[in-house]
Amino acid sequence: MAIITRTPQGSKETVRQKRERDQELLVWPDLVFVEFICALLFTITFVVLSVLVDAPLLNKANPNITPNPSKAPWYLLNLQELLLHMEAGLAGVVVPTIALVVLIAMPYIDRSNEGQGVWFGTKNAVRITLFAFTFASLYITACILWDDGAHVRVYEQASVTFGFREEGDEWTWPGEINPFREDDPDDGALSFLNPAEGALLPIWDFIFFENRVAIRETWTWSMPVPIQPGDGDHDGRLDWPQDFANVPIPLNGTWIITFDEPEWMPGWMQRLYWYDRHLDVPEIMAIYVLPLTAIIAGIVIMLVTLFKLGWATTVRDAFIAMFTGFMLTYLALTLIGAAFRGKGQELVPPTHVPNLEEFPNISREVEPPSQYALLDAQVSARVEV
Amino acid sequence: MARTEQPRGPGFGDFLYDKLFHNYIWRSIFRSGYPNTPRNQMLAVATSVFLHLHPTRIHKTHVKITHTYCLGGLSFFMFLGLTVTGVMLMFYYVPSVDRAYTDIAALETNVRFGMLIRNLHRWMAHAMVITVLLHMMRVFYMGAYKPPREFNWVVGVILLVLTLLLSFTGYLLPWDQLALWAITVGSNIAGAAPTLGAQTRIVMLGGIEVGPGTLIRFYTLHVIALPLLAAIFMSVHFWRIRRDGGLARPL
Numbered sequence: 342m343a344i345i346t347r348t349p350q351g352s353k354e355t356v357r358q359k360r361e362r363d364q365e366l367l368v369w370p371d372l373v374f375v376e377f378i379c380a381l382l383f384t385i386t387f388v389v390l391s392v393l394v395d396a397p398l399l400n401k402a403n404p405n406i407t408p409n410p411s412k413a414p415w416y417l418l419n420l421q422e423l424l425l426h427m428e429a430g431l432a433g434v435v436v437p438t439i440a441l442v443v444l445i446a447m448p449y450i451d452r453s454n455e456g457q458g459v460w461f462g463t464k465n466a467v468r469i470t471l472f473a474f475t476f477a478s479l480y481i482t483a484c485i486l487w488d489d490g491a492h493v494r495v496y497e498q499a500s501v502t503f504g505f506r507e508e509g510d511e512w513t514w515p516g517e518i519n520p521f522r523e524d525d526p527d528d529g530a531l532s533f534l535n536p537a538e539g540a541l542l543p544i545w546d547f548i549f550f551e552n553r554v555a556i557r558e559t560w561t562w563s564m565p566v567p568i569q570p571g572d573g574d575h576d577g578r579l580d581w582p583q584d585f586a587n588v589p590i591p592l593n594g595t596w597i598i599t600f601d602e603p604e605w606m607p608g609w610m611q612r613l614y615w616y617d618r619h620l621d622v623p624e625i626m627a628i629y630v631l632p633l634t635a636i637i638a639g640i641v642i643m644l645v646t647l648f649k650l651g652w653a654t655t656v657r658d659a660f661i662a663m664f665t666g667f668m669l670t671y672l673a674l675t676l677i678g679a680a681f682r683g684k685g686q687e688l689v690p691p692t693h694v695p696n697l698e699e700f701p702n703i704s705r706e707v708e709p710p711s712q713y714a715l716l717d718a719q720v721s722a723r724v725e726v
Numbered sequence: 727m728a729r730t731e732q733p734r735g736p737g738f739g740d741f742l743y744d745k746l747f748h749n750y751i752w753r754s755i756f757r758s759g760y761p762n763t764p765r766n767q768m769l770a771v772a773t774s775v776f777l778h779l780h781p782t783r784i785h786k787t788h789v790k791i792t793h794t795y796c797l798g799g800l801s802f803f804m805f806l807g808l809t810v811t812g813v814m815l816m817f818y819y820v821p822s823v824d825r826a827y828t829d830i831a832a833l834e835t836n837v838r839f840g841m842l843i844r845n846l847h848r849w850m851a852h853a854m855v856i857t858v859l860l861h862m863m864r865v866f867y868m869g870a871y872k873p874p875r876e877f878n879w880v881v882g883v884i885l886l887v888l889t890l891l892l893s894f895t896g897y898l899l900p901w902d903q904l905a906l907w908a909i910t911v912g913s914n915i916a917g918a919a920p921t922l923g924a925q926t927r928i929v930m931l932g933g934i935e936v937g938p939g940t941l942i943r944f945y946t947l948h949v950i951a952l953p954l955l956a957a958i959f960m961s962v963h964f965w966r967i968r969r970d971g972g973l974a975r976p977l
């Protein structure tokens with residue numbers, strides 16, 4: 342049974358469950374008792390734990406000795422992990438802020454009352470959760486391995502194993518299998534569509550599949566461009582990445598009209614102006630566009646699959662998938678940051694992650710005197726006197 | 727044949743009970759006596775400072791441990807435990823760069839049960855982050871954030887952020903290498919914010935780098951400002967649960 346009440350606006354109806362007095366128990370003793378047992382169990386657990394395991398205390402803080410790796414507290418390790426894959430502001434502030442805002446806004450978007458108050462109360466909720474869990478685990482693992490170039494190493498090894506190339510041969514990933522690449526592409530005819538040197542070469546080369554930063558560092562191509570915009574030296578070609586590394590943005594203060602830097606403004610306001618800003622497009626691709634695309638694509642692929650499968654049909658279903666994905670990502674990035682990031686934040690197996698307490702420079706030099714030893718010494722000294 | 731309850735004469739137990747709990751001093755503390763009747767049991771909850779955040783009656787499905795796994799309650803329990811152990815730590819700890827580290831080291835070695843208190847505080851702090859996250863998951867997977875509980879979910883998210891901030895500010899206080907560099911990494915993350923990052927970082931650290939200014943800032947936030955805020959939001963959180971008609975139930 343439900344009670345329908347009107348919200349202040351009188352437009353939407355909120356539904357409240359009706360009180361069922363005959364189904365109610367007294368808080369004392371029924372709830373207070375459970376709480377008491379819970380509190381007791383946990384007190385005992387924590388006292389035992391604290392007797393057995395000591396909290397870490399390393400050397401006194403020393404700004405001159407930087408431990409390698411330096412790690413944030415564990416619940417922030419997921420942000421530190423994100424930091425390795427995208428621009429710092431995006432990873433550390435923008436993405437988590439958006440996540441928090443969506444988390445806060447969720448009840449205002451998903452307002453159906455269906456299936457509340459029961460574990461996985463809606464139809465297909467368990468399925469969607471399991472799907473999102475599996476999908477997100479695989480997706481996160483794939484993204485991290487890709488960014489680390491793990492597949493390149495696999496390819497490298499496999500191509501030797503299966504006899505595509507000799508050990509130690511020069512090679513480019515996997516441009517060497519580009520069927521249109523010629524050893525000497527400069528045969529005079531500048532054909533736009535000639536895959537060996539035309540516009541499609543960059544696509545055939547697939548070099549940017551190496552990892553995220555390869556798009557800026559190893560992916561090179563050159564495209565014939567007959568018309569020349571603006572003046573200055575122009576070689577008739579557009580080259581990636583150098584021709585894209587310093588693109589003036591419209592109205593940046595030097596583009597068409599030149600105006601002075603607004604010095605009368607406080608510094609942070611000046612920074613809001615695009616004065617003398619140039620865009621490094623390859624860099625933007627590597628640190629903003631690709632990571633963001635990966636995040637958005639992950640969410641979209643997951644949701645589209647679920648809706649196409651017919652498992653998800655409502656807003657609640659979409660949120661179950663996204664929330665599960667979010668929590669899994671939080672957990673997975675934390676785990677990777679804690680157990681798989683070694684020196685210099687390299688991706689290593691857990692056994693290679695240095696334990697800070699083992700480092701003489703970082704851990705405590707002096708073994709502390711046993712508990713009470715000092716106090717006991719004082720007491721006995723006084724007794725002797 | 728229906729059995730009706732017959733009054734029994736007082737036994738020895740009742741005599742003892744009467745002497746123990748019906749005397750002047752006891753009744754001055756506990757007005758309603760030991761709550762052994764439904765009326766007194768409700769009074770016990772409603773009139774006690776410590777229990778009055780509860781409703782007096784509760785739907786029977788919510789008493790089952792598998793409904794909440796006690797996770798919200800455990801988060802609150804961790805908070806209480808942290809307050810108690812935290813106060814004890816404050817007896818021995820001075821938040822200055824010269825003393826902080828030695829105070830903690832001395833606490834471990836020179837103070838009876840000092841190590842135990844420190845361990846308790848540390849492990850409960852970690853546990854609280856975990857229980858709060860799990861609590862959020864249980865609320866989510868039960869759809870317990872739906873109208874009319876939207877706002878309590880928002881209060882919950884604020885509590886989550888406060889919990890993380892409490893834990894983060896506490897991390898610096900031992901002033902060891904772990905603390906210094908973790909906070910350095912953490913504040914660099916905040917410092918990367920677009921446009922206002924550098925300013926945020928300076929306000930947060932009370933300087934350019936983690937130093938004496940940071941220590942006193944984090945200490946003050948950790949022992950006064952954040953716990954106070956958390957306590958306020960927790961009161962609102964608990965109060966809203968009752969205002970929203972108890973825990974969520976199927977319609």
Ligand code: HEM
Nearest residue numbers: 794798799801802862865870878879882883885886973974
């Ligand atoms: C310091 C942190 C928190 C404390 C001490 C706390 C405490 C509690 C307690 C004791 C309950 C009663 C039911 C239960 O035990 O599950 C509860 C319910 C609730 N909590 Fe929290 N909570 C905290 C954080 C959160 C967070 C992070 C969220 C969500 C983002 C949240 C959302 C809710 C909601 C919506 C309810 C009502 C659930 C229902 O009606 O079934 N709380 N909280």
